[in-house]
Structures are given as structure tokens and as C-alpha cells.
Amino acid sequence: xxxxxxxxxxxxxxxxxxxxxxxxxxxxxxxxxxxxxxxxxxxxxxxxxxxxxxxxxxxxxxxxxxxxxxxxxxxxxxxxxxxxxxxxxxxxxxxxxxxxxxxxxxxxxxxxxxxxxxxxxxxxxxxxxxxxxxxxxxxxxxxxxxxxxxxxxxxxxxxxxxxxxxxxxxxxxxxxxxxxxxxxxxxxxxxxxxxxxxxxxxxxxxxxxxxxxxxxxxxxxxxxxxxxxxxxxxxxxxxxxxxxxxxxx
Numbered sequence: 436x437x438x439x440x441x442x443x444x445x446x447x448x449x450x451x452x453x454x455x456x457x458x459x460x461x462x463x464x465x466x467x468x469x470x471x472x473x474x475x476x477x478x479x480x481x482x483x484x485x486x487x488x489x490x491x492x493x494x495x496x497x498x499x500x501x502x503x504x505x506x507x508x509x510x511x512x513x514x515x516x517x518x519x520x521x522x523x524x525x526x527x528x529x530x531x532x533x534x535x536x537x538x539x540x541x542x543x544x545x546x547x548x549x550x551x552x553x554x555x556x557x558x559x560x561x562x563x564x565x566x567x568x569x570x571x572x573x574x575x576x577x578x579x580x581x582x583x584x585x586x587x588x589x590x591x592x593x594x595x596x597x598x599x600x601x602x603x604x605x606x607x608x609x610x611x612x613x614x615x616x617x618x619x620x621x622x623x624x625x626x627x628x629x630x631x632x633x634x635x636x637x638x639x640x641x642x643x644x645x646x647x648x649x650x651x652x653x654x655x656x657x658x659x660x661x662x663x664x665x666x667x668x669x670x671x672x673x674x675x676x677x678x679x680x681x682x683x684x
Contacts (some may be wrong), residue, residue, distance in 0.1 A: 436451050436452070436463065436466070437449070437450060437451065437463050437466040437467050437470065437629070437670045438451050438488075440609055441469050441477075441479065441480060443633075444479065444480065444481035444482060444633055445455050445480075445481070445482050445484060445503065445629055445633065446474065446477075446480045446482070446483045446484070447483075447484045447486065447487050447641055447666070448467070448470060448471075448484070448485045448486070449485065449486055449487065449488055450467075450485075450486070450487045450488065450494050450649070451487075451494070452488070452498070453487075453488045453491065453492070455496035455498060455500075456491060456492035456494075456540060456542075457487035457488060457489075457492045457494045457545075458494070458495045458496060458498040458499065458563075459494060459496070459497055459498060459518075459544065460497070460498035460500075461498075461501060461518060463498075464518025464519065464521075464522060464544050465518065466522045467518075467522045468518065468525060469604075471525035471526060471529065474529055474531070474577055475529075475530070477534050480531060480633055481531060481532075481633050481637060481643075482532045482533075482534070482629060482633045483526075483529065483533045483534070483552075484532060484534050484536050484539075484629060485526070485533065485534070485535050485536065485548065485549075485552060486535075486536040486538070487538065487539070489538075489539070489556075489638060490538045490618070490621070491538075491539040491540065492533040492538075492539040492541070492542075492545075493535065493536075493537040493538060493539060493540065493541040493545055493547065493548075493557075493561070494541060494542070494544065494545030495540055495543065495545060496517070496542045496545050497543065498542025498552050500593060502642070505683040513523065519544045519548075520575060520577075520671075522548055522551075522556065522643060522654040523547050523549075523550075523551040523577065523581075524553040524577070525580060526552055527551045527577075527581070527648070527679070528648075529642040530640075530644065531637065531640070531641075532553055532554070532633070532635060532638070533552040533554070533638060534552060534553065534554045534555070534556060534625075534628065534629065535548070535549035535552040535554070535555045535556070535581075535631065536555065536556050536557075536621075537549060537557035537558070537561050537612075537631050538558045538560075538561065538618070539554060539558070539560065539561060539562075540558070540561070540562050540564075540565070540620050540638055541557070541561060541562070541564075541676060542563070542565070543564075543565055543566060545568065546563055546565050546578075546582070547566070547574075547575060547578040547593075548561070550565075550578060550581045550582055550585060550611070551578070551581060553644070554613045554614070554628070554632070555611065555612050555613055555614075556612070556613065556614040556615075556624060556625055556628055557603050557606065557612050557616075558603065558615075558616055558617070558618040558621050559603050559615060559618060560602070560603065560606070560618050561603040562573060562600055562601070562602055562614075562622055563597055563600065563601040563602075563605070563606055563611060564594075564598065564600040564601070565598065566598045566615075567595070567598075568595060568596055568597075568598055569598045574595050575646065576662070577635055579591070579595065580651075582594065582595070582611075584651050585586040585609075585610050585611055585612050586609040587609075587610075590609045590611075597638065605617055607637045614628055641671065644669045650676040
């Protein structure tokens with residue numbers, strides 16, 4: 436499930452499925468989108484923190500237990516893909532500071548939503564990976580552009596085309612991570628960063644954020660890109676890789 440609460444101007448959203456390393460199922464994508472869509476109507480919210488429950492994972496991506504039947508039900512595949520797309524777009528366009536607080540693994544769709552935030556704070560034991568190409572999937576075009584803007588072409592290719600993992604210190608050097616803290620200092624480091632960012636001028640912050648977005652001109656998804664993602668979710672290659680991943684073959 437997705438949990439959220441507001442305290443002292445901070446909206447904290449927690450991906451709470453630790454038994455599955457905070458994988459997100461379709462219902463959770465809908466929950467996330469509904470919460471994020473309502474942020475603009477709540478002037479008391481000055482900053483957003485997105486995190487995972489526990490210390491082992493921020494988010495391990497989509498809930499793999501739902502994936503096996505996607506090739507049978509195009510509507511289900513479409514709903515899962517739209518969930519990732521809508522949540523990342525909502526995060527990207529929020530007018531307030533957004534922080535992905537990462538402790539542990541950040542994989543697949545977890546990287547998509549973390550990169551859509553303004554900033555990423557992580558622990559030294561954190562690890563980032565996108566295994567889509569090894570699973571027969573396509574990484575969303577806007578998310579690819581976002582990753583490219585953060586870490587450059589060579590690292591983006593290594594992450595997306597080779598499925599190469601990026602460990603915390605390398606992620607910091609590459610520009611994927613902004614703040615790196617000891618595992619034992621996760622909460623205090625996050626609190627300090629929140630205190631810094633929540634005091635930013637909200638009107639100026641919003642305008643500068645729009646200016647940066649305009650300058651980067653991230654590619655928008657078109658119908659051909661959307662269909663390419665749906666075809667991958669319904670492919671035999673993805674079906675077989677999912678069964679292998681779940682130990683069914």
C-alpha cells in the first residue's frame with residue numbers, strides 16, 4: 436500500500452510493501468497518482484519526500500507477481516505502464532521541492548520515479564539498476580531523457596543497454612545522487628536536507644524549476660513509443676523472462 440501524511444509542511448509518501456522490496460502493483464500506482472494529483476490543491480504542503488518502507492529497498496520496480504498475465508490482458512499491461520508514466524510525470528511537474536529518500540535497492544520503475552524527483556538522497560549501501568533490456572522491456576522515453584540529463588550518454592547507455600548496476604558512490608560521482616549518507620545517518624541526513632530545501636522561496640523555486648524543465652526539453656512520449664512499451668509487456672520474451680524470474684521454469 437501507499438502511505439502518506441503531512442507534518443510541518445512536508446508531505447511524506449511511503450511505498451509500503453517491504454515483503455516484496457517495495458514493489459509497486461497497479462493499485463499502488465493508482466494510489467500514488469491520486470495523492471500526487473492532489474498536492475497542488477494543498478497550499479500547506481511545501482515539500483515532498485518519497486521513500487520506501489524499511490531499509491532494504493526504496494522500490495524494486497513493478498510488482499512482478501502481476502506481470503505474468505500481461506501478454507493475455509492488454510488492458511492490465513496498459514494500466515501498469517500508464518501508472519509508471521503518470522506518476523513520474525506528476526512528480527516531474529510538481530511546483531515544490533521533491534526528494535527521493537533512498538535506502539537500499541532502487542530498481543527498474545524505482546529508478547524512473549526517483550529520477551523524476553528534484554533530488555535524490557541515498558545511503559552508502561544503496562544500489563541502482565535497470566534490468567529492462569534483460570527482461571525484454573523498454574524504458575520509457577521521458578525517463579530515458581531524464582536519466583540522460585542527469586548522468587550523460589555513456590552512463591545512461593551502461594545502465595539501460597547493458598543493465599549495469601550503479602552503486603551509491605558511483606551514482607554520486609555520475610550525478611544520479613545529490614546527497615550520500617552513512618546508513619546509520621539516513622534519518623538525520625534526510626531531516627537536514629528537508630530543513631534546507633523547505634526554506635526555499637516557493638514562488639522562486641517554482642519558476643526556476645520551470646526554467647530548468649524548459650532548458651532540458653525532455654522528450655514527450657508519442658503513440659508509437661507507448662505502443663512499443665505495450666508490445667514489450669505483452670511479448671513472449673517478457674513472459675518467459677518473468678516465469679524464469681519467479682522460478683516457474
